[in-house]
Amino acid sequence: MTERYRETEPLKKGELFVMHTCEEARDPKYEGKIWTCKTDQFTRGEGRYSQDSIFLEGFSGLFVPEYLQRVNVEPLFTEKDKIITSLRDQLRQFNAYDSRACQLHEEEK
Structure with missing residues (x-):
C-alpha cells in the first residue's frame, strides 16, 4: 500500500x-452522506502507478481513500440507547400502574 x-x-x-x-x-x-466500506483498502497498479483504492456500498466503481474521513457514530448510538432505556422504564412504570389499577377495579366488583 502506498503511504x-x-x-x-x-x-x-x-x-x-x-x-x-x-x-x-x-x-x-453525496454531500454529508455516510458511506460504508464494502472492501478493505487495497493497492492497485505498481510502482509510481500504484494507487490506494476501496469500494463503497452504493457507489459505482472504486474510490480513493485519500478523500474519505472516518465518522464516529458511537455518540449517536449512545444517545439512542439512552432514549430507548428511558422509554422502556416509562413503559414498565405505566404497566405496573395499569396492572395495579386493574386489580383495584376487580376488587371493587
Missing part, C-alpha cells in the same frame, strides 16, 4: 466515512 497520502490506518470493510475535498463530495446527492 503517499494517508497517515492513518488503512480503511477496513464495514467502517463508516464521509467524502471530502473531491468532486463527488460537492455533489448534493
Whole structure:
C-alpha cells in the first residue's frame, strides 16, 4: 500500500466515512452522506502507478481513500440507547400502574 497520502490506518470493510475535498463530495446527492466500506483498502497498479483504492456500498466503481474521513457514530448510538432505556422504564412504570389499577377495579366488583 502506498503511504503517499494517508497517515492513518488503512480503511477496513464495514467502517463508516464521509467524502471530502473531491468532486463527488460537492455533489448534493453525496454531500454529508455516510458511506460504508464494502472492501478493505487495497493497492492497485505498481510502482509510481500504484494507487490506494476501496469500494463503497452504493457507489459505482472504486474510490480513493485519500478523500474519505472516518465518522464516529458511537455518540449517536449512545444517545439512542439512552432514549430507548428511558422509554422502556416509562413503559414498565405505566404497566405496573395499569396492572395495579386493574386489580383495584376487580376488587371493587
